[in-house]
Amino acid sequence: ETGVTQTPRHLVMGMTNKKSLKCEQHLGHNAMYWYKQSAKKPLELMFVYSLEERVENNSVPSRFSPECPNSSHLFLHLHTLQPEDSALYLCASSQGGDRGALGYGYTFGSGTRLTVV
């Protein structure tokens, strides 16, 4: 399997549930990212992991908790979410760490479409 794989593709959860989103890349990249894409809004960068260390957290509420156990896997743990957290969550990876060569774009997964009810 190649590229960036995200599971599940769709998720519906209640506000009191706990769930996790999973991202896996088989590209040998060493930086991974979580983005949130809400309707009619630009993509918002949530978290950056470079060489398995979190290097950026863009003021994301604590109900979102990322985990990067190794350079190939990234998780986003969710708990007590709000309806406004409903969005498409995209995972991406890149070569050379988060400060890699500028020509290295990001490779994205297909996203998890999350609905909070």
Add this chain to the structure above:
Amino acid sequence: AQKITQTQPGMFVQEKEAVTLDCTYDTSDQSYGLFWYKQPSSGEMIFLIYQGSYDEQNATEGRYSLNFQKARKSANLVISASQLGDSAMYFCAMRGRLYTGKLIFGQGTTLQVKP
């Protein structure tokens, strides 16, 4: 700060015609990279084309070309011979050195190709 602006929320084009999607950017970096991504309704972001700030020639990838005008800080995407499968959301993005090298995106342009 870095910023990407796409001023066309939606565009229509007739099949087989060419279309230009606008992108302007603002950065204080001297060295940066510009990208275009396509997002079909399935959600995946698909890389289309890259232009480096020091590249003298405009980038081309098949039917995609990037009209890079550095002095105007614009990086427009040109799609030639549009196909029905080109209907999607298109995002312009930039990666610079100054702000941790992260990729930042514009608001996107929805392109619809008419048969």
